[in-house]
Amino acid sequence: MRPLSVLLIAIATLALAGCPKKPTTxxxxxxxxxxxxxxxxxxxxxxxxxxxxxxxxxxxxxxxSGPTGVANVIYFDFDSSSIxxxxxxxxxxxxxxxxxxxxxxxxxxxxxDERGSxxxxxxLAERRAQAVRTALKLQGAGDAQLTTVSYGEERPAVAxxxxxxxxxxxxxxxxxxx
Amino acid sequence: MFRxxxxxxxxxxxxxxxxxxxxxxxxxxxxTAESVPIAIVPFAWEGGGPAPHDVAATVQADLxxxxxxxPLPREQQVEQPHASAEVDxxxxxxxKVDYVLVGRLAPLSDGRLEVRYELVSVANGxxxxxxxxxxxxxxxxxxxxxxxxxxxxxxxxxxxxxATRIAYVAVDGPVNRRSYRLIVSDxxxxxxxxxxxxxxxxxxxxxxxDGRSLAYVSFHTGLAAVYVQTLATGAQVQVSARSGIxxxxxxxxxxxxLALALSRRDGNVDVYVLTLATQDLKRITDDPAIDTExxxxxxxxxxxxxSDRAGGPQVYRVAVAEGARPKxxxxxxxxxxxxxxxxxxxxxxxVTLDRGAYRIGAVDPGRGALQVLxxxxxxxxxxxxxxxxxxxxTSRVGGRDTLAIVSSDxxxxxxxxxxxxxxxxxxxSPFLD
Numbered sequence: 001m002r003p004l005s006v007l008l009i010a011i012a013t014l015a016l017a018g019c020p021k022k023p024t025t026x027x028x029x030x031x032x033x034x035x036x037x038x039x040x041x042x043x044x045x046x047x048x049x050x051x052x053x054x055x056x057x058x059x060x061x062x063x064x065s066g067p068t069g070v071a072n073v074i075y076f077d078f079d080s081s082s083i084x085x086x087x088x089x090x091x092x093x094x095x096x097x098x099x100x101x102x103x104x105x106x107x108x109x110x111x112x113d114e115r116g117s118x119x120x121x122x123x124l125a126e127r128r129a130q131a132v133r134t135a136l137k138l139q140g141a142g143d144a145q146l147t148t149v150s151y152g153e154e155r156p157a158v159a160x161x162x163x164x165x166x167x168x169x170x171x172x173x174x175x176x177x178x
Numbered sequence: 179m180f181r182x183x184x185x186x187x188x189x190x191x192x193x194x195x196x197x198x199x200x201x202x203x204x205x206x207x208x209x210t211a212e213s214v215p216i217a218i219v220p221f222a223w224e225g226g227g228p229a230p231h232d233v234a235a236t237v238q239a240d241l242x243x244x245x246x247x248x249p250l251p252r253e254q255q256v257e258q259p260h261a262s263a264e265v266d267x268x269x270x271x272x273x274k275v276d277y278v279l280v281g282r283l284a285p286l287s288d289g290r291l292e293v294r295y296e297l298v299s300v301a302n303g304x305x306x307x308x309x310x311x312x313x314x315x316x317x318x319x320x321x322x323x324x325x326x327x328x329x330x331x332x333x334x335x336x337x338x339x340x341a342t343r344i345a346y347v348a349v350d351g352p353v354n355r356r357s358y359r360l361i362v363s364d365x366x367x368x369x370x371x372x373x374x375x376x377x378x379x380x381x382x383x384x385x386x387x388d389g390r391s392l393a394y395v396s397f398h399t400g401l402a403a404v405y406v407q408t409l410a411t412g413a414q415v416q417v418s419a420r421s422g423i424x425x426x427x428x429x430x431x432x433x434x435x436l437a438l439a440l441s442r443r444d445g446n447v448d449v450y451v452l453t454l455a456t457q458d459l460k461r462i463t464d465d466p467a468i469d470t471e472x473x474x475x476x477x478x479x480x481x482x483x484x485s486d487r488a489g490g491p492q493v494y495r496v497a498v499a500e501g502a503r504p505k506x507x508x509x510x511x512x513x514x515x516x517x518x519x520x521x522x523x524x525x526x527x528x529v530t531l532d533r534g535a536y537r538i539g540a541v542d543p544g545r546g547a548l549q550v551l552x553x554x555x556x557x558x559x560x561x562x563x564x565x566x567x568x569x570x571x572t573s574r575v576g577g578r579d580t581l582a583i584v585s586s587d588x589x590x591x592x593x594x595x596x597x598x599x600x601x602x603x604x605x606x607s608p609f610l611d
Binding site for chain 1: 531
């Protein structure tokens with residue numbers, strides 16, 4: 001026991017004193033030997049609008065982060081990829097926005113709650129993302145504007161193992177500009 | 179029980195990936211009444227200075243942890259012989275011990291060490307094992323696991339799997355700032371080594387049949403892709419980064435092919451087989467439903483996989499040929515997913531929904547009868563030990579994923595808990611020598 005704690009303290013001291021790269025915020029690709037891609041973890045909770053940039057030639061309300069005042073998360077029922085009727089106007093707003101701004105890209109990120117088998121959940125979440133993709137295309141969004149990625153249960157929006165958490169985690173996030 | 183070697187790798191892992199370092203402990207939740215009473219006598223050290231390794235302690239920990247043995251505590255050993263000729267069976271019979279393991283550790287002239295051990299049956303004094311095992315000084319832990327393997331096999335008739343490794347994913351940090359590490363350790367959790375680390379999800383590690391490589395899924399480019407990494411060199415090769423899902427890799431028994439779940443452009447998840455040398459891709463299933471989580475049958479001729487073509491997820495088997503027709507294997511219950519086949523092909527481990535809880539079940543693939551083995555609320559990702567005797571899986575306990583082991587007959591349960599963070603998706607290596 002003693003050698004272990006001594007060594008760990010030594011390492012901790014070393015890390016604090018001699019390691020200025022120790023991550024304190026979430027800059028893109030920090031804290032790992034393996035990063036290349038952008039960090040998407042911040043896009044998760046509460047349907048916040050992602051960071052965007054102004055597009056040249058875009059009309060007044062278009063900011064590059066999607067239609068103003070429209071939520072960008074769609075929630076699903078358990079084991080379902082059906083888009084509930086309450087999201088019809090949300091889908092229409094995003095589809096119209098995409099149709100009117102052909103240069104913009106959107107990434108549809110599918111998620112499930114934590115229950116069940118992980119790879120099966122990847123497939124379920126992909127099906128949700130594809131359902132949103134199909135709905136957007138039916139209302140005028142271009143195929144090339146839409147990409148899907150499925151995270152399954154790997155990136156929950158909220159922690160917790162109860163129905164309240166599960167409801168928030170079964171979702172597709174519409175992420176602009178990726 | 180977890181142990182010197184852990185410290186060095188812990189230091190490496192700490193520097194690689196931040197402060198929340200887990201220390202692993204194994205806890206036996208349920209043993210079996212028929213566990214074999216055995217005495218493992220401390221080995222004699224025939225060199226100078228302190229003994230370089232306590233072989234008997236490692237053997238004792240291995241056998242005890244398996245739940246199949248009941249090692250006599252050292253302080254109750256009334257005598258400590260080091261050779262079979264010195265074992266007085268009458269004394270051990272009084273201690274109600276069925277077997278005695280004795281041995282010595284001696285330096286060899288070439289700088290290596292020799293582990294000499296003998297197993298004696300107390301019933302008749304018969305010497306059941308007598309072996310001299312040479313080992314590098316650095317490999318004494320591993321040599322000790324080999325001793326435990328030999329004892330396990332001699333007494334139970336099944337090859338031991340202590341001298342094997344496990345791969346798993348360790349997850350740390352809050353939901354919006356997670357870090358993922360793919361780790362390989364010895365089967366008892368010691369000698370952790372970080373294979374790959376990323377702030378984006380890492381999933382589904384799978385061993386190559388020679389135990390030298392891992393296939394896994396990583397999202398570190400922003401999209402899912404399948405990689406094969408050689409453990410000795412760290413060389414990582416991206417083998418599938420197609421549009422959509424690239425997931426659930428499984429090596430064919432000869433190591434030349436990977437079964438995968440791909441969704442490609444149309445979003446329809448099906449099972450494919452990729453020949454690694456040529457990149458030749460064969461579509462095995464073609465169904466609008468989800469087909470995923472393929473795993474090879476031991477003969478390499480067919481795949482088991484999960485499909486929801488009948489509504490909910492169930493396990494099917496399909497020949498490895500384009501256009502082959504899948505046959506349904508599981509019928510009991512509304513949810514059977516993530517099949518893994520035992521090395522002898524006689525038992526299929528699945529994730530099954532059992533009265534509202536996700537648990538590990540075992541199915542006879544010929545008859546379909548299902549037995550629930552585990553008792554958690556959210557158990558998943560079963561993986562067979564290479565001897566088929568145990569199943570490693572992930573269990574969610576107190577909101578955290580930990581690793582657990584259940585014997586394939588359901589009688590022994592163990593939990594491997596980390597002091598911090600979460601551990602999941604463990605894959606047990608093949609036999610390594």
